[in-house]
Amino acid sequence: MVMDTSARPDRPAILPTFAPVPDLDQAAYDRMADSVRSLLGIDLSQYKPAQVWRRVNGFATAKGLPDPDALVAKAKQDAVLKQAFLDMLTINVSEFFRNPEAWDMLVEKYLKPMLRSQPTVRIWSAGCSLGFEPLTLSMLAHEIAPNVPVKILATDLDETILARARQGSYTEAQMAGVSPARRARFFRQVDKNWQATPELQAPITWRRHDLLRDPYQQPFDLICCRNVVIYFTETAKTDLYTRFRDSLRPAGILFLGATESIPNVRSIGLLPAGSTFYQRP
Ligand SMILES: C[S@@+](CC[C@H](N)C(=O)[O-])C[C@H]1O[C@@H](n2cnc3c(N)ncnc32)[C@H](O)[C@@H]1O
Structure with a gap:
């Protein structure tokens, strides 16, 4: 077993709203969407209006x-x-080894075979937030096959979050999913925080990238896009999963969040490969 069992269970990234939410007012929504596009660079036309309206109203009240x-x-x-x-709209809640059982399955079923059979492994962490996911991938790759070159592309829409991710510094609370053995091997304690070592950060390239607007690189052996598309419309999600398929190598794996699935998976050319995993044939 590779996984650290002390990791916390997943928490829903939903902002609590305490006041009743007014019905969606289309004219006010359109005004807000225009402002969000010019002010924050987010195109809300591909988000579900009812959910966005609820979150924005809850945030305004708060x-x-x-x-x-x-x-x-x-x-x-x-x-x-x-x-x-911006943080509220993009929801950057994340943690190391989020949903440990899914990481267990990734390791045993896909990561070990990939790292043991290929000269180089290319991974994309799409919507990487503060870097928990790419650093989790880097820890696992170092543990499984320290000599296999691994490249991890870590992207996010939010430049501020990426700047913090590049620093690689985490509080004690943020380290909850990381075992003492992994802390000792992959982090150094600096004051009260934990600093990722250069060895841990070396495979990662950080880049700003909007999944709804920017071109996708390829090919990847593994794409992780977890807990990012929650508020995207069904059309936007289908388009995104189709583009992920095109960015995967044959037999490459798409790894989604614990509550996410692709209903029309075969029609977009992917195969179900166990709970939240999908494979390009
Ligand atoms: C809830 S976090 C998920 C982090 C990590 N993948 C996980 O599962 O713990 C969602 C991240 O997706 C990013 N995001 C939201 N919309 C995006 C978009 N259109 N393109 C790229 N990243 C986006 C947010 O900025 C945020 O950091």
Whole structure:
């Protein structure tokens, strides 16, 4: 067993809303979507409006603002609120070894065979947030096959999150999923935080990338896109999974979040390969 059993169970990345949410007002939604595009660079046309409306209203209420119009107006003047608004829309909740049983399966069924049979392994962590996922992949690769060259492309829409991910520094609370043995091998304690070693960071290339707008690189042996598409429309998700298929090598694996699945999987040219895994034939 490769996995660390002390990892915490998954938590839903849902912002609590305590006030009743007003019905979707299309004109107000369109105004907000226009502002979000120009202010934050996010195209909400590919997000589910009802969920976005609920989250934005909940966020506005939590910030003491009466509605999304007031939120947008204040975010234009207030850089801290603007960043919090972006963080809320993109939901960057993450952790090391998120859903440990899924990582166990990845290791035993796919990662070990890949690392033991191929000269080089290329992995994409799409929507990598603060870097927990690419660093989890790097730890596993070092443990399974330290001499096999592994390249991990770690991308996210949010430049601020990526800047923090590049620093590789994590608080004690953020390290909850990492065992003492792994901390000792892959991290150094600096003041109260844990700093990822250069060895752990070496396979990772960090890059800003919008999954809804930017071209996809290829080929990859493994693509991890976990807990990123929750609020995307069904059309946007189908388009994204089709593009992931094209970016995978034959027999390459797509690894999704614990609550995610692809209903029309065969029609987009992927095969189910166990709980949240899909394979390019
Ligand atoms: C909940 S985190 C998931 C992190 C990690 N994959 C995990 O499962 O723990 C979602 C991440 O997706 C990113 N994201 C949201 N929309 C995106 C898009 N269109 N393109 C790229 N990244 C996006 C967010 O910025 C956020 O960091």
